[in-house]
Amino acid sequence: MRLGKRVELEHIEPVTEKIVNSVFRNKDALISLTRIKHRDQYTFMHSVSVSGLLASFALDRGMARERIQQLVMGGLLHDVGKMRVPLEILNKPDKLSDEEFNIMKSHVLLGVEVLADIPGLSRDALDVATMHHERCDGSGYPCGLKEKDISEVGHMSAIIDVYDALTSIRVYKDAWEPSFTLKKLLEWSGNLFNKEMVSHYIRCLGIYPVGSLVQLKSGLVGIVIEQNESDLLRPDLRIIYNSRFMKYVQVKDVKLRKMLEDSIIEAISPETYNIDLGAFV
Ligand SMILES: [Fe+2]
Structure with a gap:
């Protein structure tokens, strides 16, 4: 055009x-x-x-x-x-x-x-x-x-x-x-x-739309990559960061519905930990 x-x-x-x-x-x-x-x-x-x-x-x-x-x-x-x-x-x-x-x-x-x-x-x-x-x-x-x-x-x-x-x-x-x-x-x-x-x-x-960054109770931080229709509070995540050690971790895709010991505390902004979302999707 x-x-x-x-x-x-x-x-x-x-x-x-x-x-x-x-x-x-x-x-x-x-x-x-x-x-x-x-x-x-x-x-x-x-x-x-x-x-x-x-x-x-x-x-x-x-x-x-x-x-x-x-x-x-x-x-x-x-x-x-x-x-x-x-x-x-x-x-x-x-x-x-x-x-x-x-x-x-x-x-x-x-x-x-x-x-x-x-x-x-x-x-x-x-x-x-x-x-x-x-x-x-x-x-x-x-x-x-x-x-x-x-x-x-x-x-x-x-x-x-x-x-x-x-x-x-x-x-x-x-x-x-x-x-x-x-x-x-x-x-x-x-x-x-x-x-x-x-x-x-x-x-x-969903409550945490795909693309959201979420903070977990364990200190891990992940990007929501897929909804879980049966439990919207437990979507699939790409774990990228550990807020306890303030550093990036080995990228890993997880199903939160299978990690019952952990859960989402809240959605956070990438600026909270200076995370460059673009590098992970
Ligand atoms: Fe327009």
């Missing part, structure tokens, strides 16, 4: 297929990558993780595979209009001026122009792109739609777009903790996001 080329569906379909297959194999597999994004590739990585998050939420909502495929396609393309927003605005570390913010907001309609040229995109795929910045109280953009006018897919995209953006490191902010972000989403639900969908999304991601 940046080079002035058209988006061609046959180039996106194999990627979509891979994402859908991966989520059908393991609902959590892609999500562990969601927090790690390089600044220059932010929009690309964000689009991939929004797709993965959408697919796993859609699976949890009982949607059929063909529909999930369209959501993933919508997720991959939802911010494609950003490729027509100048990089200085896209990567600006300081607060955007009103004028710059309006240019940034134009990415939705610029994206719609691109998508209109692609034959074979369903309503669902288009809804992801057109509605991911709409908010229930009408404060969103580009149309200021009210809750009842936003489709199910539109609501899902709005929640996931914000969740992924907040849990990522951006040029202008640190990453928020997944569990803190879910708490915030719950606070904003009703006004900004559909309440029932936010609650469902929290159930879908």
